Amino acid sequence: MLRERVVPGEPEIFVAWQAGTTDRTLLVIHGGPDWDHSYLRDPLERLDCRLLMPDLRGCGRSGRVPGEEYHPDGVVRDLLRVLDAFGVERADVLGHSYGGMVAQRFAISHPSRVRSLIVSGSSVLPLPPDAFAGWVERDEVLARQEDPWQREDLSLEACVRAEALAAAPANVHRAAAMPGYLRRLGEIRFGAEWVRQLQTGTLVSPRFPDAAQRIAELGIPVLLLHGRQDMTFPVGLVEPTLELIPRARAVVLEEAGHMVHVDEPDGYLEAVREFLAG
Template sequence: MLITIAPEVQLFVDIEGAGWVPDGPCLRQKPTLILLHGGPGYDHSSFKPIFSQLADVAQIVYVDHRGHGRGSRRPAEEWTLDTFADDVVRLCEALGIEQPIVLGQSFGGFVAQRYLARHPGHPAKVVLSSTAARFNLDRKLAMFERLGGPAARTAAEAFWTAPAEATWAAYQAACMHLYNPTPGHPEARQRNVFNEEILYTWSAREFPVMDLRPGLASAQCPVLVMAGALDPVTPIDDAREIFDALPAAHRQWAEFANAGHGAWRDMPDEAMATLRAFITG
């Protein structure tokens, strides 16, 4: 469905599971889990179908970021972390959601970190999965070379220093298969509604100067940092940097030794059990 969150701004949203369920003589409200997808430029489809496993403990809200996926196209000046982060609040106001659990994967984790900084009292809990607080190009290049050799390093450096159609094609060929040790389903990428212009524009304009560490100190709720030890694009030291910047009273850590980018893609049982425990704990 399309949800209007501001004049002429519609986000595509899909909702799985009831929010209120029978519990003896009462109706019990389940928490709402909002999923912020990676990219930029991609859509929410990478969360399906595996996150359906959590529908018994949370009402799941899949959302495409502003200008992404099946929502309304928006001008490039709106493709900023501040706007994407504030859209989480706008969406909750439109749907009547209070104190959501917000999970940000990769680029969605950038959005979730900025959301934590700008609206620290809004979420009940936050999950930061396979993400980073800074660009950290040297870490990416070292990990791509470790997993894919000099050719992967060269392609990664070319794309991340000059995001464009030509460098993206080489990056896809040399680097994307290194994101996870477990091969992805061949049809999964075809399900994406991909706006590659957002990828190139945001990655060139905002990513190199991004530093989300100062805002993490504002966190007022439990924050789970999930990281795969074999992740080349947001290496595990990026996750440790996030963890170190969070208040000690609120931070939790989950490391997956045999996983890459998005632990549920390589260690689904362990990752889903970790998320279930965090949601219900």
């Protein structure tokens, strides 16, 4: 059962957490970024380790900051405060989607605090312009996707929610997983603080251009956990990443899309468990 705690500071950071029965701590960084951690709870809450699942600044139940402070370095500082508040010296770090890039930034910036890194539904390498060239199914799915940002009757927060719902067919591959995913989306506390910075053109990417080289130099274990049907971060970037990071390994789940943990929760959980046990 996940418990809840607010880490004080500027801003306050809301954390869902469980004590676990092992000496390992998994810090989980959600994507969006204007989502919250809740869409990642299942299946990760079934792990035996200590689990820390914060809402990023400006997201969910965490505090808001001035516009210019929506920056990945601010997020990294918040994550350090979370580890300190829970007395964690070194953590295994999992990041999904946008959170996967934040996780890499955290590991590179503070290597002494990171035991291992899981990049889930994300990428270490930047996306080339032709990353999805020739994928007809993806083109058809995206062509049917409604664009809520063209509507003048919706608030920014409502647009973020509507976009998440519209993108569901692109993010979830298995039809059987879709009803549960839509229920999951209904429970997320969507915000719009980060997209406001995106609209002003001041949003900074969390990705370091030389991330692969710098992660390789850390010498930590790395897991690339990916869905074969991911329409956001192409699976084709997995193999080139493995060539650049000697201690990296990959698990590609064949029937999973971008929400790899939703499409194949059992395979996802097994991959995480095996990696943390290594």
